[in-house]
Amino acid sequence: MPSVEPLVQFDNxxxxxxxxxxxxKKASLRAVDGLTLSIHEGETLGLVGESGCGKSTxxxxxxxxxxxxxGIIRYRGADLAQFRGKSAKAMRRKIQYVFQDPYAxxxxxxxxxxxxxxxxxxxxxxxxxERKRRVDEMLERIGLEASYGKRYVHELSGGQRQRIGIARAxxxxxxxxxxxxxxxxxxxxxxxxxxxxxxxLQSDFGLTxxxxxxxxxxxxxxxxRIAVMYLGKVVEVAGVDDIYxxxxxxxxxxxxxxxxxxxxxxxxERILLKGDIPSASDxxxxxxxxxxxxxxxxxxxxxxxxxxxxxxxxxxxRCHLYA
Ligand code: ADP
Ligand code: MG
Numbered sequence: 001m002p003s004v005e006p007l008v009q010f011d012n013x014x015x016x017x018x019x020x021x022x023x024x025k026k027a028s029l030r031a032v033d034g035l036t037l038s039i040h041e042g043e044t045l046g047l048v049g050e051s052g053c054g055k056s057t058x059x060x061x062x063x064x065x066x067x068x069x070x071g072i073i074r075y076r077g078a079d080l081a082q083f084r085g086k087s088a089k090a091m092r093r094k095i096q097y098v099f100q101d102p103y104a105x106x107x108x109x110x111x112x113x114x115x116x117x118x119x120x121x122x123x124x125x126x127x128x129x130e131r132k133r134r135v136d137e138m139l140e141r142i143g144l145e146a147s148y149g150k151r152y153v154h155e156l157s158g159g160q161r162q163r164i165g166i167a168r169a170x171x172x173x174x175x176x177x178x179x180x181x182x183x184x185x186x187x188x189x190x191x192x193x194x195x196x197x198x199x200x201l202q203s204d205f206g207l208t209x210x211x212x213x214x215x216x217x218x219x220x221x222x223x224x225r226i227a228v229m230y231l232g233k234v235v236e237v238a239g240v241d242d243i244y245x246x247x248x249x250x251x252x253x254x255x256x257x258x259x260x261x262x263x264x265x266x267x268x269e270r271i272l273l274k275g276d277i278p279s280a281s282d283x284x285x286x287x288x289x290x291x292x293x294x295x296x297x298x299x300x301x302x303x304x305x306x307x308x309x310x311x312x313x314x315x316x317x318r319c320h321l322y323a
Contacts, residue, residue: 006038014070017071029281033232046223054232063097096174099182102165113149191322238315
């Protein structure tokens with residue numbers, strides 16, 4: 001029997017920041033708040049939701065750029081927090097993070113070749129010649145001539161910079177890439193080039209992606225499954241076709257109804273949500289979506305729903321309507 005264990009598993013993951021409250025009240029900001037989710041080897045899991053719902057925090061926890069305040073992240077079944085020293089360093093090679101803005105994440109004082117070589121040097125891989133060979137090979141693989149190795153970040157276009165950001169993440173031959181809004185800062189024409197490159201690299205190198213975006217068209221193009229986040233929690237997770245054809249959670253229904261174009265099979269009326277997403281430092285009691293939900297009833301104000309299997313196929317939803 002082939003193993004069906006997920007590559008990555010978030011189990012009740014939590015990242016809570018202390019914030020100074022008014023008066024005597026101690027407040028906390030619940031950036032990620034009981035997030036449970038699995039990512040399978042070779043798939044692209046799209047993570048969507050409004051700005052501030054905790055997508056980047058989730059990605060940074062997975063990459064161990066942040067430490068969780070609660071819950072567990074498992075990688076091939078092993079608790080990531082248990083890795084120390086050498087084994088932690090080895091895990092760091094397998095899991096890489098690509099930032100939205102390569103301009104901010106790439107050191108402007110280093111030429112491209114140095115930026116790509118650096119992860120190899122840090123991990124003491126190869127000698128000078130071997131490292132140069134791998135840098136040139138990677139430049140070619142991402143569609144840039146070897147002469148780009150001598151350039152600096154400010155001499156590159158936005159698309160070229162993101163190619164370098166991706167290349168740098170790939171230098172250590174990772175298994176799992178967290179892509180945090182990787183095309184959100186780019187022009188639409190350039191976006192599709194980068195998305196197609198990511199798809200090619202995924203199949204060439206057998207990568208698994210956590211693809212974070214607020215743009216449902218981009219996520220539709222990239223993902224096998226989609227998880228919808230609201231205020232630090234997953235409210236629905238399902239295969240990409242199920243999510244777009246038949247969203248179950250009222251929040252997903254509103255997001256999908258707002259997509260302008262061809263991805264919706266049936267014409268639905270646009271669902272307008274009341275108000276903005278509440279602050280993560282003042283999360284509503286009961287179902288945290290009830291303050292904006294057009295279908296909220298009494299129970300939603302009192303009790304928090306669990307993320308439970310619903311509908312046909314392998315999907316889950318956190319909503320009293322389906323419990
Ligand atoms: P997203 O990527 O979905 O826009 P983030 O994960 O960046 O959301 O942020 C989730 C919430 O956590 C937001 O309310 C944000 O202001 C808050 N937050 C993020 N980082 C910190 C931090 N270092 N300290 C305090 N609050 C933070
Ligand atoms: Mg973000």
